[in-house]
Every structure is written in C-alpha cells, then in structure tokens.
Amino acid sequence: MAHIGGVGPLSSRRGQQQETSVVESHFQGLLGDVMVDDDRYRALCGAFGYLQQQEWPDLSSACYAGFGAPVPGVAQETSNGGNSFSCSGSASSGGGDSRKRKPDSHADAKKTLSQGDCKRTRGKQQQLCDPDQNAGKGKPEKPRPCTRKKPEVATAGERTDYIHVRARRGQATDSHSLAERVRRERISERMRYLQELVPGCDKVAGKAGMLDEIINYVQSLQKQVEFLSMKIAASNPVVNFNIVDDLFGGRRPNPAMALPLHGQLDQSCLQISAMQQMQHPQAAAFGLEMLVGNQCPPAQSAAATPASVSAGASVESCLDVNGAAAWGIGSQNLFAGFDAQFQSVQSDCLLDSLKMEM
Amino acid sequence: MSSRRSSRGAISEEEINELISKLQSLLPNARRRGSGQASTTKLLKETCSYIKSLHREVDDLSDRLSDLMSTMDHNSAGAEIIRSILRS
Numbered sequence: 070m071a072h073i074g075g076v077g078p079l080s081s082r083r084g085q086q087q088e089t090s091v092v093e094s095h096f097q098g099l100l101g102d103v104m105v106d107d108d109r110y111r112a113l114c115g116a117f118g119y120l121q122q123q124e125w126p127d128l129s130s131a132c133y134a135g136f137g138a139p140v141p142g143v144a145q146e147t148s149n150g151g152n153s154f155s156c157s158g159s160a161s162s163g164g165g166d167s168r169k170r171k172p173d174s175h176a177d178a179k180k181t182l183s184q185g186d187c188k189r190t191r192g193k194q195q196q197l198c199d200p201d202q203n204a205g206k207g208k209p210e211k212p213r214p215c216t217r218k219k220p221e222v223a224t225a226g227e228r229t230d231y232i233h234v235r236a237r238r239g240q241a242t243d244s245h246s247l248a249e250r251v252r253r254e255r256i257s258e259r260m261r262y263l264q265e266l267v268p269g270c271d272k273v274a275g276k277a278g279m280l281d282e283i284i285n286y287v288q289s290l291q292k293q294v295e296f297l298s299m300k301i302a303a304s305n306p307v308v309n310f311n312i313v314d315d316l317f318g319g320r321r322p323n324p325a326m327a328l329p330l331h332g333q334l335d336q337s338c339l340q341i342s343a344m345q346q347m348q349h350p351q352a353a354a355f356g357l358e359m360l361v362g363n364q365c366p367p368a369q370s371a372a373a374t375p376a377s378v379s380a381g382a383s384v385e386s387c388l389d390v391n392g393a394a395a396w397g398i399g400s401q402n403l404f405a406g407f408d409a410q411f412q413s414v415q416s417d418c419l420l421d422s423l424k425m426e427m
Numbered sequence: 428m429s430s431r432r433s434s435r436g437a438i439s440e441e442e443i444n445e446l447i448s449k450l451q452s453l454l455p456n457a458r459r460r461g462s463g464q465a466s467t468t469k470l471l472k473e474t475c476s477y478i479k480s481l482h483r484e485v486d487d488l489s490d491r492l493s494d495l496m497s498t499m500d501h502n503s504a505g506a507e508i509i510r511s512i513l514r515s
Binding site: 252255256259260262263266267276277280281283284286287288290291293294297298300301 | 450
C-alpha cells in the first residue's frame, strides 16, 4: 500500500472512493464473466469505458449493474492479478500503439482504471502470476485488459483515487488514440477510393507505390488537360491541328496508353503517327501503338502508295500553319525522295514544329 | 512507435511524407492555401475531387473537339484521315 503515498494529491477525491469501489466490483464481476468471452468484454468496455473516464462512476456502475454482471469471486480475480500488473506497464506506453486496434483502445479506459490496482496487488501474488499468464496467452494485449480489473477488489477504497487519476490520463491517450485510429481509417478509405479512380493503381502494392501512381496519373491528366485546352484555344479550320487534337481525344479513353506517356513525347509520337498515316492511310488500321514507335516499316514503302498525293494537301496546309522552314525541308523530302531517311528528317521537323506550338 | 512501424514496413515514414507533399504540390488548392502541410486525410480527399474534376475537364474538352471535327468538311482528306485514326 506504499503507493497510496504517491496518490496523495488525489486525496480530495476520496469521498468518491466508495462509489468507485462499487464500480470496481461490478467491473470485476464483468471481468469474471468476460474472461471466457473476449469479444463480449470488449463490447462492454466500449460501451461503458467512457462513462468511467468521464468520472461518472455512478452512471457506469449503474450500467454495469443493469447489465446484470454478477459480483465476482475474489479468488478468480486475484489469480489473474499478475496479468494486470504487467499490462498496466504497457498500457500507459501502449496508448499510442492501440490506434490500430479498436477493441484495445476501448479497453484502454479500463486498463487505466485498473492500473492503480495492479500496482497494489503486485506485492501480493501477481508478480508470480504474470510471466505464466503472459506466456500462456497467444495475444497478450487483448486478454490483459480483462485481467487487470480483477485485482481491484482487494483494496477498493484507495483504488478509486487511482482510478480517477489514471482514467484522466487514460482519457487523454484514449481520445488521442481513438482520433488517430479514425484518422487512419479515413486515410485508408480514401486510398481505396483513389485506387478505384487511378487506373493501374490496384496492381501496385504498398502505400508509396500507390502514391507514386497517383502522382503520375494526376500529372498526366494535368498535361492532357493543358494540351487539350491549348489546342482548342488555338483551334482553327486547318486540318492538321484538328488531326492532332483528335488524336489526343481518341487517345484519352485508352488509359493504358495515356499513363506511360507524357507531354512532349506524347505529342511528337502522335504527330509522327499522324504524318505516317497521311502518306499511308492503310496503316491507320494498325492502330496508334504501331505508329508510336516511329520505326514501323510502312513509311519506307510509302513511296509506292498513291495516298501520298492526297496527303500532300494536308501536309502543305500544316506547313502554312506552322510557318517553319524545317517543314519545307520535310515536305520536300516527302515529295522528292521518300527515301529511308525520310522518317528521321520528318521526326526532326515534327519536333521543331512541336516546340513552336508549345 | 515510429521506429517499430518503419521496421515493419519496407517504406519509411519519410518516404511517404515526401510523396504526400509532392502530391500536395500538384493540387491547385494546396498551392493556394500555402499553409504548411494539411492533414493527409484532407489531402487525399482533395486529390479524389481533383482527379474527378480533371476527368470531367478532359471529357468536356474532347467533346468540344469532336464537335469541332464534326463541323469539318467531311470530304476533305483531313477528315478521312481523322476518321481512320479514330477507328483504330
């Protein structure tokens, strides 16, 4: 009972001791019951833990009484006392840890209450019991809270003070940990939601990977929007512009393609593919993917295709629009040579024009 | 506690925080607010709505583009090409 000295400041509260002792007895009764059923115990704790924390022992005791919890045999409780002692040590430091486990956080309230008791009981038999019980239980954390409350019976009077103090402290950590838990839940909920929004995000494991994916996706979307609006703003009847625009419009519904490609790369690739398709309309059937590489053979065989004549008009129009000298070279090559080097020259031209457009 | 967490997962807390702040810099709201680091919960919420608004914007823009295209001369070579591209 040396601990009482430490409790000195609380002595003003002793008036409530009797009430609390009643509560404790109910508690213990509960514990005795619940020892068998952890879940049930936790539910009770969740329901009534706060009452006690709020220092309404009367209410909580009433609740417990209403619950019909039998007043426990002291023998059982003392045997469990060992646990409670060890638990109390972890309970104070464990407040932060309890975030992830709801039941635990609720149980904290109870733990704190019983902590004072545990210390008192330590001296008696509990220290002996502790190691055994801890070792025996698969999940040490959960069972502990239950056992802690049992030792209270022995020194009910003094405990009340402790209970209040501990409860207060516990209250702080408890609300803290509860809030933290809620926060974490909300975060993971949002992450799940984002996972649905962002394509390919569900394949990535881990928070960091998901965040990476989300960042990439947002960036690509931003670029897409920027580019689209720029194109629309500058949109004019010239065919070539519309081709590029439509390429992007057509690209959008294909997220697999939209994700890996970004900005300039996208644009140049798509423009190239547009050019290739101009002189080789049949190639369009192969789809954008084939053309993106710019190494596709169709351009080499383009010389033979009659389509080049019809493509000439649009190429010239784009030359006018861009006003780039480079385009002149490009189109000259286009019409004069159609040699194998055409592709590289063309891509250069396209990059130049792209820069101008940007 | 943090040490325990970091030892548990391969990703360190700092890494996550870095990513979070990077994500925050992408959001227009975050830039406007400029008040340090908002809560992760809020940030993720904003990201959700921002992505949705971006989706809407892209849809809207592509709608306008398709409108533009529909006003084009259907017989022109360009329209032909566009059609073939869209088909693919």
